[in-house]
Amino acid sequence: MEKYDLTVAYRIYPEISRSPAVFSSDKYKLSEFCLKSFKESLGDLNVKMIVLLDGCPPTYEELFLKYFDVENIDFIRLDGIGNLQTFGLQIEILLNQNYSEMVYFAEDDYFYFPNQFTEMVEFLKENSDVDFVTPYDHLDYYTQNIHKNKKSIKVSKNRQWKTVSSTCLTFLTTKNTLKETEKIFSTYQKGNSDFVLWLSLTKSSLKPIILIKSIKIFTLEIFYKILLFTRNQTLLGKSWKLWAPTPTIATHLEKNFLSPDIDWEEIWGITIE
Structure with a gap:
């Protein structure tokens, strides 16, 4: 019998990456802002947290213990091994744990709405054609031709x-699905991009008319990565279904890619930097 509803592999790094919309010069404050929202979004779910502290000082461990029972x-303490390797560890950890069938890959720069994560879990449980769920209604879905399928x-x-x-690379799935797709996700550690690995899994934007309309996105580098890392999956593999919510359940905090149609400054009570 499973002990938890969900197992989360949450990776965190103490430096700022990209351009966050808030707390752009203070990673600790940004981390707490995101972690607090994540905890509040989980609601009554019984969750096992496995935290990858990548080069983090002890204050980050204390931060997690502020919101989750010991x-x-x-905690897995790492010596700054970086983005590629921590994602690989997430895969390994979630495949080998026996706490739950449902698993979640979490990055440290997402804001979540309270008491909404359960909807993702229920949606995945209740629908056999749901393989992966993202909490993030990405701005690109509305602005890029690659998503107009x-x-x-x-x-x-x-x-x-x-x-x-x-x-x-923040998403919900099951151990069984992760096991079947592990080889594709593992190409990220070898230099593949998250964009290419998802395209190869879902295949929904690989139709000729979409490729033609998206020629600015489909550079030679992208085609090269498909051929190098995911050719067999792209040509012969199963098409997997990835689902996103509207309105969003969470947003990546990169300033230029916040989920659309939401007044984030009003929600947060903070001016976007």
């Missing part, structure tokens, strides 16, 4: 869910 959290739509609890071609 018996429900494990035919979508499947479902409505659940006043939220619309749609199939999408790609997302980042």
Whole structure:
């Protein structure tokens, strides 16, 4: 019998990456802002946290213990091994744990709405054609031709869910699905991009007319990565379904890619930097 509803592999690094919309010069404050929202979003879910502290000082461990009970959290202390290797560790950890069938890859720069994470879990449980779920309604879905493809739509609890071609590396799935797709996700450690690995899994934007409309995105480098890392999956593998919510359940905090149609400054009570 599973002990938890969900196992989370949460990776965190004490330096600022990209351009966050808030706390752009203070990673600790940004980390707490995100972690607090994540905890509040989980609601009543019984969650096992496995935290990858990549070069973090002791204050970061204390931060997690502020929001999660010590018996429900494990820490893995790493010496600044970086983004590629920590993602590989997330895969390994989530495949080898026996706490739950449902697993979540978490990055440290997402803001979540309170008491909404359960909707993702229920959506995945209740629909056999849902393989992966992202909490993030990405701005690119509305601005880039690569995402202007035919979508499947479902409505659940006043939220619309749609199939999408790609997302980042924060997502929900099951151990079984992760096991079947492990080889594709593992190409990220070898130099593949998250964009390419998702396109190869979902395949929904690989139709000729979409490729032609998206020629600015599909550079020679992208084609090269598909051929080098995911050729067999792209040509012969199963098409997997990745779903995203509208309105969003969370947003990546990169300033130029916040989820659209939401007044984030009003939600946060903080001016976007």
